[in-house]
Amino acid sequence: MERVKLVSTGLTDEREVLKRLKEEGYAVYVWEDPPGTYYPTHTHPGKEVRWVLEGEVVIGAEGKELRLKPGDRLELEPGTPHWARTEKGVRYACGTK
Structure with missing residues (x-):
């Protein structure tokens, strides 16, 4: 099973992103x-x-x-070790389930 999946969706509308994640069963917030x-x-x-x-x-x-830009969606399977850093700053939708 792939533990890390990156998809370039092109979608950056906050309401639509949160709606889609909720429809997929995620608890969501913006960070x-x-x-x-x-x-x-x-x-x-x-x-x-x-x-x-x-x-x-x-x-x-x-x-x-992985460098994530606007519209990029990263999925991490449970227990996947990862780190993160920002150079320019970032605003992103988070989903967890």
């Missing part, structure tokens, strides 16, 4: 990180989605560095 934010390697107990609405974030997982 912002200013430039220079860093989260060291960690995991989540449930499946996680990060959908970039504005800005950029770099996420490291499964030996890869």
